[in-house]
Amino acid sequence: MSADFLYLVEVILNGLMAGVMYSLVALGFVLIFKASGIFNYAQGVMALFAALTLVGIQTGQVPFAHLINAIFGTNVHHFGWQVPTVLAIALTVGVMVLFAILVERYVLHHLVNQEPIILFMATIGLAYFMEGFGDIMWGSDIKTLDVGLPSGGSRWLEDYTLGWAAEGERYYGMYLDKLDMVASLVAIVLVVSLTIFSQYTKTGRALRAVADDHQAALSVGISLRTIWVIVWAIAGFVALVAGIMWGAKSGVQFSLSLIALKALPVLMLGGFTSIPGAIIGGLIIGVGEKVFEYSIGPLIGGATENWFAYVLALMFLVFRPQGLFGEKIIERV
Amino acid sequence: MKFTKLATVALTTIAVSVPVAADLVFPSLSYRTGPYAAGGTPVADGYADYFTLLNERDGGIQGIKTSVPECETGYNTAKGVECYESTKGLGALVYQPLSTGITYQLIPKAAADDIPLLTTGYGRTSAANGSVFSHAFNFPANYWAGASRIINRIKHENGGDIADRNIALLYHNSGYGKEPIPTLKALAEKEGYNLTLIPVDHPGQEQKSQWLQIRRERPDNIIIYGWGVMNQVALKEAANIRYPMDQMIGIWWSGTENDVLEGMASDGYKAATYHAVGNDFPVFDDINEYVVKRGLTAGDGSNVGTPLYNRGLYAAALAAEAARTAQKMHKTANINSGMMRDGLENLVITEEVMTRLGMAGFGPSFSVSCENHGGPGSVGIQQWDASAREWKMIDGFEAPDMDVILPLINADAEAYAAENNIAPRDC
Secondary structure, X not given: OOHHHHHHHHHHHHHHHHHHHHHHHHHHHHHHHHHHOOXXXXXXXXXHHHHHHHHHHHOOEOOOHHHHHHHHOOOOOEOOOOOOHHXXXXXXHHHHHHHHHHHHHHOHHHHOOOOHHHXXXXXXXXXXXXXXHHHHHHOOOOEOOOOOOOOOEOHHHHHHHHHHOOOOOOOOOOOOEHHHHHHHHHHHHHHHHHHHHXXXXXXXXXXXXXXXXXXXXXXXXXXXXXXXXXXXXXXXXXXXXXXXXXXXHHOXXXXXXXXXXXXXXXXXXXXXXXXXXXXXXXXXXXXXXXXXXXHOHHHHOOOOHHHHHHHHHHHHHHHOOOOOOOOOOOOOO | OHHHHHHHHHHHHHHHHOOOOOOEEOOEEEOOOOOOHHHHHHHHHHHHHHHHHHHHHHOOEXXXXXXXXXXXXXXXXXXXXXXXXXHHHHOEOOEEOOOHHHHHHHHHHHHHHOOOEEOOOOOOHHHHEOOOOOOEEOOOXXXXXXXXXXXXXXXXXXXXXXXXXXXXXXXXXOHXXXXXXXXXXXXXXXXXXXXXXXXXXXXXXXXXXXXXXXHHHOOOEEEEEOXXXXXXXXXXXXXXXXXXXXXXXXXXXXXXXXXOOOOOOOOOOEEXXXXXXXXXXXXXXXXXXXXXXXXXXXXXXXXXXXHHHHHHHHHHHHHHHHHHHHHHHHOOOOOOHHHHHHHHHOOEEOHHHHHHOXXXXXXXXXXXXXOEOOOOOOEEEEEEEOOOOEEEEEXXXXXXXXXXXHHHHHHHHHHHHHHOOOOOOOO
């Protein structure tokens, strides 16, 4: 095979993996939108907050240390212990559930049956609040996230594919990041679990009923408060998974909240209400932007990925305004 | 009764937030929040701590206390301009915007307001031309000087010949990241190396395409002009594809503790710097005694001596020395921003001055003049020692290739003057 062809395959495979990483973020948006009709602006910050909390618990960091030290003149930073990863993840999930309860009680509870734009604006406020709260709680320094995930290219794959190129061509073997492979497996498990939960469980059906009409759902005995807590808790868990995967790449720092930007074209393309759509949308965006960058990028100065993802999504929207898998909106007069 | 209470609260708030009228005011446009907070916080801490040291140890500058009103920009240009507008009325002597984007916006405003800008190691490179940029200063080094110094280092490592060598520039796709391109292109023509430009979009969290390209093309050296998360991801991806770390050199904004990886993965990575690293200088003893021990640090004191803290401290020290120069020139301790501009333009930093400041060898000796607002552009090289977990200076401060840089600076400054109808001063 020619090296150029193999490089293209490598770009496509890495695009698929990158797409999965985008999908992990998009899933959180879909869950909340699907169940409550809210576009959760705070989803990226939730991923950041979850990752900060995980590292903080894992490394025995004293929460609000700066505040405590400033008020009491102390100098405390760490408890001096390390919490095992599994326990730290479990505790972080607990924090995200608590967060969901607080959001329902102090934000959403007061906005039942309000216009979607009001709920959207509430999540903007929530995002800024959480970002500041996360800063005060855990500090703004860059934290290393180590939950035992592998990293680096697969040496086995590189060696195995080294001889695939025609003789004399410059080829160094196929490169795939082990972290991306793990992320793909995790995403598959998440999507299958969430789809089953949403389609085949009583709670899942209740979630969808709430999304269709708050008041109608209430009238048939569905507890809106419980449903909202459940869905925000699940979105918090998904945010934690996204935070772990992205945080393992770059360290946990406040730019992590910007990963939400990578999820928007995925949502536009896949639809805001489809869990499989988030994955398929992510894969299309991932492959599309990587192949475009590989083939056209060098001709126009590179750095095409950010904008091309949106162009690609818009092209799909022309033909499918509700996204590839979104529910068709039928308004009866 | 209610009105009286409100008035008391309002007056108290004003009293604590506005500096005393006679203070020497050095506003700090900092970013302790947002995606680049991890980089902005130590710089702001170093900047504030140095002025606290002057107040505590010396009673200010020539007996006048200093104040550092801080305004949060979030590394956002619009917010930075708002900060400038909201603090200039406090009697600001000089602004250090800590952002190239904000600097570009403030250059015309500051000139109109007769307030100088000092952009140490960032900002508009051609501001080194003092005849066009009367109120902007970018000593002791700028991005073009950094680029030239990095090329000289690569040359030094390759026996003085880099003809036909493949060098890639991995850069933040912003005004800042694009700054070195003209210099690197001009140097490529002179030295004969092949330059590949690889942009990374903000914020740089995802760089798979760029590193697949690097893996395919295998450049001999990579120069990095990154900031924030872009740096951490770049080094992580480099380690993933097993690119040799000692063949990578970053500009100073890509050369901090934040940027290198845990363990030995970043061992040997190099970066340009215009100031020393570590805390083995007498000034840090004073910082410890007068600021840290008294609980007056702007942060928690944990980042004292790190590259970014030192950068903020150095920027403050240069501003303070310029204020001292202005006080001498105008024979008054109560200087205004116009006098401060004169102080910056006549600043002379010698080894004696640095020794007096407790910073001997911390930065290069240089002088500023009407025509040269950028100093000599002397830059050193540091290298990350992963086993010791510290940056080490491996190459002292050396002047860049001014034969190449100066014509570029003058051409850009002249173009700016023509666009903005500025008559260059006769220096």
